Amino acid sequence: MATFGLTEYADASAEVRAIYDDILATRKTDYLNNFWKALAAHPESLRRTWESIKQVMAPGALDPLTKELIYLAVSATNQCGYCLASHTASALAKGATKEMLSELLAVVGMANETNALAGGFQVEIDERFKTHA
Amino acid sequence: MATFGLTEYADASAEVRAIYDDILATRKTDYLNNFWKALAAHPESLRRTWESIKQVMAPGALDPLTKELIYLAVSATNQCGYCLASHTASALAKGATKEMLSELLAVVGMANETNALAGGFQVEIDERFKTHA
Amino acid sequence: MATFGLTEYADASAEVRAIYDDILATRKTDYLNNFWKALAAHPESLRRTWESIKQVMAPGALDPLTKELIYLAVSATNQCGYCLASHTASALAKGATKEMLSELLAVVGMANETNALAGGFQVEIDERFKTHA
Amino acid sequence: MATFGLTEYADASAEVRAIYDDILATRKTDYLNNFWKALAAHPESLRRTWESIKQVMAPGALDPLTKELIYLAVSATNQCGYCLASHTASALAKGATKEMLSELLAVVGMANETNALAGGFQVEIDERFKTHA
Amino acid sequence: MATFGLTEYADASAEVRAIYDDILATRKTDYLNNFWKALAAHPESLRRTWESIKQVMAPGALDPLTKELIYLAVSATNQCGYCLASHTASALAKGATKEMLSELLAVVGMANETNALAGGFQVEIDERFKTHA
Amino acid sequence: MATFGLTEYADASAEVRAIYDDILATRKTDYLNNFWKALAAHPESLRRTWESIKQVMAPGALDPLTKELIYLAVSATNQCGYCLASHTASALAKGATKEMLSELLAVVGMANETNALAGGFQVEIDERFKTHA
Numbered sequence: 001m002a003t004f005g006l007t008e009y010a011d012a013s014a015e016v017r018a019i020y021d022d023i024l025a026t027r028k029t030d031y032l033n034n035f036w037k038a039l040a041a042h043p044e045s046l047r048r049t050w051e052s053i054k055q056v057m058a059p060g061a062l063d064p065l066t067k068e069l070i071y072l073a074v075s076a077t078n079q080c081g082y083c084l085a086s087h088t089a090s091a092l093a094k095g096a097t098k099e100m101l102s103e104l105l106a107v108v109g110m111a112n113e114t115n116a117l118a119g120g121f122q123v124e125i126d127e128r129f130k131t132h133a
Numbered sequence: 134m135a136t137f138g139l140t141e142y143a144d145a146s147a148e149v150r151a152i153y154d155d156i157l158a159t160r161k162t163d164y165l166n167n168f169w170k171a172l173a174a175h176p177e178s179l180r181r182t183w184e185s186i187k188q189v190m191a192p193g194a195l196d197p198l199t200k201e202l203i204y205l206a207v208s209a210t211n212q213c214g215y216c217l218a219s220h221t222a223s224a225l226a227k228g229a230t231k232e233m234l235s236e237l238l239a240v241v242g243m244a245n246e247t248n249a250l251a252g253g254f255q256v257e258i259d260e261r262f263k264t265h266a
Numbered sequence: 267m268a269t270f271g272l273t274e275y276a277d278a279s280a281e282v283r284a285i286y287d288d289i290l291a292t293r294k295t296d297y298l299n300n301f302w303k304a305l306a307a308h309p310e311s312l313r314r315t316w317e318s319i320k321q322v323m324a325p326g327a328l329d330p331l332t333k334e335l336i337y338l339a340v341s342a343t344n345q346c347g348y349c350l351a352s353h354t355a356s357a358l359a360k361g362a363t364k365e366m367l368s369e370l371l372a373v374v375g376m377a378n379e380t381n382a383l384a385g386g387f388q389v390e391i392d393e394r395f396k397t398h399a
Numbered sequence: 400m401a402t403f404g405l406t407e408y409a410d411a412s413a414e415v416r417a418i419y420d421d422i423l424a425t426r427k428t429d430y431l432n433n434f435w436k437a438l439a440a441h442p443e444s445l446r447r448t449w450e451s452i453k454q455v456m457a458p459g460a461l462d463p464l465t466k467e468l469i470y471l472a473v474s475a476t477n478q479c480g481y482c483l484a485s486h487t488a489s490a491l492a493k494g495a496t497k498e499m500l501s502e503l504l505a506v507v508g509m510a511n512e513t514n515a516l517a518g519g520f521q522v523e524i525d526e527r528f529k530t531h532a
Numbered sequence: 533m534a535t536f537g538l539t540e541y542a543d544a545s546a547e548v549r550a551i552y553d554d555i556l557a558t559r560k561t562d563y564l565n566n567f568w569k570a571l572a573a574h575p576e577s578l579r580r581t582w583e584s585i586k587q588v589m590a591p592g593a594l595d596p597l598t599k600e601l602i603y604l605a606v607s608a609t610n611q612c613g614y615c616l617a618s619h620t621a622s623a624l625a626k627g628a629t630k631e632m633l634s635e636l637l638a639v640v641g642m643a644n645e646t647n648a649l650a651g652g653f654q655v656e657i658d659e660r661f662k663t664h665a
Numbered sequence: 666m667a668t669f670g671l672t673e674y675a676d677a678s679a680e681v682r683a684i685y686d687d688i689l690a691t692r693k694t695d696y697l698n699n700f701w702k703a704l705a706a707h708p709e710s711l712r713r714t715w716e717s718i719k720q721v722m723a724p725g726a727l728d729p730l731t732k733e734l735i736y737l738a739v740s741a742t743n744q745c746g747y748c749l750a751s752h753t754a755s756a757l758a759k760g761a762t763k764e765m766l767s768e769l770l771a772v773v774g775m776a777n778e779t780n781a782l783a784g785g786f787q788v789e790i791d792e793r794f795k796t797h798a
Contacts (some may be wrong), residue, residue, distance in 0.1 A: 352528050
């Protein structure tokens with residue numbers, strides 16, 4: 001279980017409940033996942049993390065689905081089981097297909113392979129890659 | 134420098150040169166970067182890695198630019214300096230804007246943060262995330 | 267389960283039992299956790315690891331609780347589930363409060379985020395940070 | 400160099416300059432390090448990251464020096480060269496001694512070792528560590 | 533469970549079944565493990581990954597058991613639970629003894645420790661290690 | 666440079682010099698590499714790390730070259746530049762050939778790829794891999 005248990009909506013303070021409400025409204029869902037209920041043990045962390053996620057994951061130069069895919073790429077690289085389970089669900093909800101997720105993981109696999117090869121062969125950075133401004 | 138030095142085109146065997154030619158033709162460029170010149174120390178690895186990259190990075194359910202962004206997400210997470218330098222250049226060549234790369238890194242940063250939080254708080258996977266078939 | 271099972275106290279050799287006794291006495295507890303019972307499959311590793319841990323975690327310029335927090339910071343970064351569970355328990359036993367652990371995880375989260383940003387933006391080390399002797 | 404170069408104070412927009420001013424005032428220094436100058440390529444990321452860092456690193460249940468040590472523990476685990484250089488300087492500025500940093504790294508080293516051992520031996524979490532609420 | 537479920541032999545397409553047959557024949561076993569059944573959700577990834585593994589793990593300058601040990605070293609470092617479980621079984625099947633696996637993990641532990649120390653102390657590469665061609 | 670500089674032999678205390686002598690004698694070399702000179706800033710860490718390395722890397726059920734290869738596998742996975750440079754040199758000194766190191770890196774690359782795939786596809790551990798005692 002989570003380090004300090006999960007704070008259910010019914011047991012939450014007014015401060016935490018307001019953040020929960022914003023999460024549910026922003027995401028257009030009535031399900032609050034365990035990550036937020038765990039973070040609620042420290043309301044300051046809950047607020048800061050949610051405000052940051054809301055800003056970062058909003059549509060911008062990259063669309064929300066692409067951002068979900070990037071999230072999954074990081075989570076697979078870090079072997080974060082919780083993150084993979086929850087963000088796979090998010091990606092599917094945002095329209096990812098099985099084919100897209102499969103290609104995503106193929107790229108993630110190759111990137112992890114070539115990262116290790118570039119490091120292991122101690123490849124020096126090409127002069128032309130040192131300036132890309 | 135690379136563990137076994139870099140194999141320049143002029144010094145390459147016919148076998149390696151054929152792979153070099155395919156890399157340059159596929160990528161529509163006349164510049165071969167150090168990663169491939171380093172891998173050429175082991176032609177079997179050069180061939181296998183190139184064939185895999187060519188297959189995985191080709192357009193599919195995900196477009197090539199999205200695939201480059203995913204590559205960068207993994208490379209930033211792994212602190213692979215070479216990979217970040219070369220794939221930032223690739224992403225720019227494929228049309229990534231400064232704004233897109235900045236948003237990418239913002240997502241990568243947040244994902245690394247919440248991965249650590251989900252792990253650190255030992256959050257259990259929600260029942261509903263255990264089945265997404 | 268552990269690769270080679272767990273060696274219970276009753277089944278341990280005299281050599282292993284002596285190390286178990288030292289662990290229990292040093293930690294002022296009568297509970298031996300699975301990590302040590304797993305390592306006992308290789309008495310040399312059990313002895314070396316315990317002797318190192320005993321030395322490194324002893325009070326010094328840093329107090330034992332600060333050292334536990336550092337342990338947790340590494341374990342959250344590495345997504346080591348066992349280590350997070352056992353060292354969260356240790357930290358609480360050494361006087362960590364829920365507030366302290368929450369702040370710890372907030373710092374760990376931010377550090378993982380900015381590590382990825384510093385890598386991803388390929389930030390060069392400032393001249394003045396290159397000499398701190 | 401940084402992906403999009405460094406934004407010097409003299410070249411910064413009013414928005415970025417206001418954040419720079421807050422960083423310098425909060426830290427009671429007249430030196431702005433490269434990390435912030437690199438992030439300034441994306442003012443939204445600069446603002447969000449700085450606001451988060453300011454909140455997380457402020458004195459609380461943990462003192463600022465302990466927080467710096469935790470930052471270093473994560474950065475050493477992630478092999479983030481920039482972060483190690485800049486936060487070692489910060490830790491020294493906040494009163495860390497050579498002895499404290501040495502003990503910190505000793506703990507970080509041991510934690511990385513035992514994380515790998517706990518994972519490698521596939522040690523199961525003890526029942527008593529599963530509940531610490 | 534796996535993101536897209538597991539494709540059992542009886543439910544597999546002719547294309548996937550042919551790859552399954554090659555895996556079983558090459559490995560001289562009648563048991564197909566979950567990793568391949570999961571990858572079968574994307575036949576292209578199944579084929580490419582299997583062809584690469586078959587090539588890379590075949591006897592060469594390094595014998596198959598040494599290659600399994602290297603696989604385990606990476607998997608322990610990455611905290612990949614599935615990989616540790618399946619490759620520990622493979623190593624035992626290829627003749628690894630309990631003593632060998634214990635020594636392997638001891639080396640993996642020390643390498644993870646000294647990697648963190650070399651990074652944390654920001655040790656510069658010795659001149660003589662920069663050229664080993 | 667290293668956090669606290671490098672302690673040269675001529676400037677070392679008798680305690681440190683005795684450890685330096687043991688390193689040089691054990692390794693049958695007259696060259697002391699920067700890692701040890703950096704660790705000497707904290708003699709306790711120097712002694713403990715050296716004693717552990719000496720024990721772990723000694724011939725046993727695994728030969729010294731296999732142990733060096735395992736060290737390299739971990740170092741490539743962790744992107745530890747210093748460790749890759751110094752242990753590549755060590756491996757060559759212990760008889761590794763260019764072909765062996767190339768195959769090593771090919772396995773390391775594949776293991777990092779399949780680790781990410783096993784994590785990303787959230788593959789469950791096969792029942793038969795849960796017991797290997």
